[in-house]
Amino acid sequence: MKAIVVNEPGPPEVLRLEEVEKPAPGTGEVLVKVALAGVNYADVGMRAGMMGGPHAMDLPYTPGFEVAGTVAAVGEGVEGVTEGDRVAAVLPSGGYAEYGVADAKSVVKVPEGVGFSDASALLVQGLTAYGVLHDSARVQQGDGVLVMAAGGGVGTLAVQLAKLAGAAPVIAVAGGREKLNLALSLGADHAFDYTGEGWIKDVMDATGGRGVDVALESVGGELGAGAYDCLAPLGRLVTFGAAGGEGLRPPDMWQLNMKGQTVSGYGGPWLRPGAAANAREAISGYLRSGDLKVVGGAAFPLEAASEAHRAIEGRRTTGKVLLRVD
Known part of the structure; x- marks a missing residue:
């Protein structure tokens, strides 16, 4: 599958499109066929090597910790999510790719009538x-x-x-x-x-x-x-x-x-038990009622991930910045 890979920290040019092995979900995990991947300022900091401690990534790695798409497969022990479900999910990394693996507990079904781009509001x-x-x-x-x-x-x-x-x-x-x-x-x-x-x-x-x-x-x-x-x-x-x-x-x-x-x-x-679930429930309600608008920012093709990072670094973006994967 195609994925963006970082082999060394540095400027946006270190984001390179490569062919890598398609992952498989393990126990308690879900494989998502990615439609959209969120681009966040934290991605920029990690790529540049500015974030250490728990945020430092082992090289090489694929950036991206939020995606929206369709469940392609589920691992053993997963309940409440089935193949074909439309979902949004938080990943430890790997979102800038055609497929990503997420812990089933981080997967949220996209409410009926809510598009993948708006579903990004349920995430980070x-x-x-x-x-x-x-x-x-x-x-x-x-x-x-x-x-x-x-x-x-x-x-x-x-x-x-x-x-x-x-x-x-x-x-x-x-x-x-x-x-x-x-x-x-x-x-x-x-x-x-x-x-x-x-x-x-x-x-x-x-x-x-x-x-x-x-x-x-x-x-x-x-x-x-x-x-x-x-x-x-x-x-x-x-x-x-x-x-x-x-x-x-x-x-x-x-x-x-x-x-x-x-x-x-x-x-x-994650520091407050139940906080994420409460927030997702409230935001889902606002999205369904139309009271909350997700501002669509720039959407870049997967291979232009470096351009997305440059736009964020240059503060040229508004709203949610996304990578289009499919």
Whole structure:
């Protein structure tokens, strides 16, 4: 079968299309014939060798940890999923390929009437957007919510989920007019450009000088510090990424104490029993009702995986970036 293989860390050019052996599902596993593979910023970091520890991959490897497609085969001991089912699944790796193997517990049936591209909201970015809002930030009706990088895959979902939770105002911050207009079309009450000066003042003015109750931060560096400066007393900032290449700087601990603020990491749904299932159920309902829109970003053919990575690195994308496999 065809697959993208990384033989050494480096620039996007290390993503090479190769012919590899088709995998077979083991006990408790499902083989998925991939229709679409999600492309995430974490894929970019892994490919470049920026992510160590549990996120480091043994070479060579095939990137991609989320796919949507059709069940091609099931291993022993698998229940509730059969050959031919339309599914979305999270993989440890191997998604940039014609076939991928997933643990059956990570496989979700795609609801009737939901396309494969929308099913991506049931996976990494959807779980992240829902989790940072509800599990980490514990958003409440009437909370003012700031969404950084609001034009991306997580950001476009977070803007909508914040509105669905009754947050007000929802303030989107992103780079460029196109992304700001997109956020406004998805329900953001205000949208400000963080590539220019004055966006922090704009956020504060939009909240009457009080600041936001919740800030969702995935950029890091100076922009992450700016998001912290927008917090209201008792505000909660959740950090879940560092797309700018630099992690969130430690906040002023005295200010944190005096204002009763909280800065926390997300960590992922697997740290909270039942969180992933709860999020998928809620997101599935929103997709079926039409209350949640998955913004279709660029879709690249499998052999153009390097182009997809360049687009993400250059911040030229909005919404969900996908690889078309079949």
